[in-house]
Amino acid sequence: MTAEVLKYTLEQVEALELAPGxxxxxxxxxxxxxxxxxxxxxxxxxxxxxxxxxxxxxxSGERIEAYIFNRHTGATLADSWVQYFTPxxxxxRKVSYAEIARLEFSGKDRAAGKHWEDWVKAYNEKxxxxxxxxxxxxxxxx
Amino acid sequence: MAVPISQMxxxxxxxxxxxxxxxxxxxxxxxxxxLFRCSLACAGCGKVQYPPHILKKQLTPEECFAAVxxxxxxxxxxxxxxxxxxxxxxxxxxxxxxxxxYIYLCTNALELKRRLPEFxxxxxxxxxxxxxxxxxxxDFSVCREGGYDIAVDxxxxxxxxxxxxxxxxxxxxxxxxxxxxxxxxxxxxMGVEGIILSPGYSYDKAPDQNHFMGRARVRRxxxxxxxxxxxxxxxxxxxLFLEFLMGDRNYECVPWGMPTYNIFxxxxxxxxxxDGYVDSFKxxxxxxxxxxxxxxxxxxxxxxxxxxxxxxxxAVMEGFGSWKGFFAMVKxxxxxxxxxxxxxxxxxxxxxxxxxxxQIEEPARALExxxx
Numbered sequence: 001m002t003a004e005v006l007k008y009t010l011e012q013v014e015a016l017e018l019a020p021g022x023x024x025x026x027x028x029x030x031x032x033x034x035x036x037x038x039x040x041x042x043x044x045x046x047x048x049x050x051x052x053x054x055x056x057x058x059x060s061g062e063r064i065e066a067y068i069f070n071r072h073t074g075a076t077l078a079d080s081w082v083q084y085f086t087p088x089x090x091x092x093r094k095v096s097y098a099e100i101a102r103l104e105f106s107g108k109d110r111a112a113g114k115h116w117e118d119w120v121k122a123y124n125e126k127x128x129x130x131x132x133x134x135x136x137x138x139x140x141x142x
Numbered sequence: 143m144a145v146p147i148s149q150m151x152x153x154x155x156x157x158x159x160x161x162x163x164x165x166x167x168x169x170x171x172x173x174x175x176x177l178f179r180c181s182l183a184c185a186g187c188g189k190v191q192y193p194p195h196i197l198k199k200q201l202t203p204e205e206c207f208a209a210v211x212x213x214x215x216x217x218x219x220x221x222x223x224x225x226x227x228x229x230x231x232x233x234x235x236x237x238x239x240x241x242x243x244y245i246y247l248c249t250n251a252l253e254l255k256r257r258l259p260e261f262x263x264x265x266x267x268x269x270x271x272x273x274x275x276x277x278x279x280x281d282f283s284v285c286r287e288g289g290y291d292i293a294v295d296x297x298x299x300x301x302x303x304x305x306x307x308x309x310x311x312x313x314x315x316x317x318x319x320x321x322x323x324x325x326x327x328x329x330x331x332m333g334v335e336g337i338i339l340s341p342g343y344s345y346d347k348a349p350d351q352n353h354f355m356g357r358a359r360v361r362r363x364x365x366x367x368x369x370x371x372x373x374x375x376x377x378x379x380x381x382l383f384l385e386f387l388m389g390d391r392n393y394e395c396v397p398w399g400m401p402t403y404n405i406f407x408x409x410x411x412x413x414x415x416x417d418g419y420v421d422s423f424k425x426x427x428x429x430x431x432x433x434x435x436x437x438x439x440x441x442x443x444x445x446x447x448x449x450x451x452x453x454x455x456x457a458v459m460e461g462f463g464s465w466k467g468f469f470a471m472v473k474x475x476x477x478x479x480x481x482x483x484x485x486x487x488x489x490x491x492x493x494x495x496x497x498x499x500x501q502i503e504e505p506a507r508a509l510e511x512x513x514x
Contacts, residue, residue: 008440008442008445009440010437010438013356013357013437013445013446014357014358014437015356015357015358016356016357016358016359016445016446017355017356017358017359018315018354018355018356018359019343019354019356019446051191051192052193053193067192067193067195067196069196069406069419070406070407070418070419071418072418083419085195085196085199086195087193087194087195088195090199092406092407107193108193110191110192110193111188111191114183114185114186114191115185115186116185116186119185123282123285132287133287133288134287135286135287135288135289136182136183136184136185136285136286137183138179138180138181138182138183138190139183139194139197140194141179141194141197141198142194
């Protein structure tokens, strides 16, 4: 995070009754336009926050399915990189922003649909239907 | 304070050594996340929402040992994910015990009873069992009916086998303080060494983003809960940190006090925010823009945080860093914090079923004082 907007004064923070939280965008399936350097930087910043795999198409034509967990933003695209894991390789890898031609939010957003309200609603419905041992289960690992 | 003398001595001498050496930034607890896989699917948890290939990854014991040695902190907390799902967790724990690190293995305890025979009781090893309240509240909080009973079975068996055991709870908006106090009675009755607690926090990776208390509300809730303490209650936390939660003290966040290491590397800047990763602890200390975090920074991501990973370190450093702090800590250990105002808050708190646990009301006023 750099250049974070200074939003709160100390007094405001100490008096805070409720924290507003952060809005999550629905990015699954999105193919951002990356015509300009700024477009690409913004799209990769969203990819860094995204809780699913993305597909990177490099200028060489290579396609990489990746979970992006880190990024470094330098002065130029050549100085900037994302760091990622692929589903098949054990090691961390890096690719420069300058090599990326296309980005697609191709993987399932693993944070979507997991709001507290969803659980409360499901629980109340199941309870009303007389179900026992109501639970959410972790996603399958296949 | 329910912490053994040997652990207190280790921590106090570590703090004094660093203080005398003039070190500005040093870690107290390494948050070692060996995997993100979990056997629960708690709504609102931001730690486990990853694609399957990430959830299948885990740190090797050697990677864990290297991180622990590089960091140098005297205590290691092992959260996750669920650490007991790691196939080499016993080897990791034994390796840390051999290095004389005080370990808090944070578990939902669904597997605890079954796995206990693989572990050996040690003063260095504590099972810190996630328990968010009384049965109905806990089950609802972790989104699994029956979870409380399994966890309590595990706790009782661990206590019976001679392990150090604590519970750890996170409280969100709408928490019933009377139920929490009854919960403290229950867990102390199970024979645990102490209780660990924390307010919920709206970190931006959590998918549930609407149910977090601001700092004023946190202080009010913890003043209701932690005043008028019963003699049986023991807390495995700094008494000064508990006073911070109650609004009696103010600290600034010390995010490097409990650094996090996981499959991605060393996490910037803290256990809950994920603003990037670096390859070494030295790099973490030297390249993180620390001034961009914490309440004084104005960073909205830090606005409601009063979590132990940022604020218990300064409390411990104060407690072991000066005679004044030490005496305050001793006083806090034995103080029952009598408060008529807190009694009134308790009497006015309406009991409710867990399904309404986190219903948010619009605040009627900007700040209600925590002190009468």
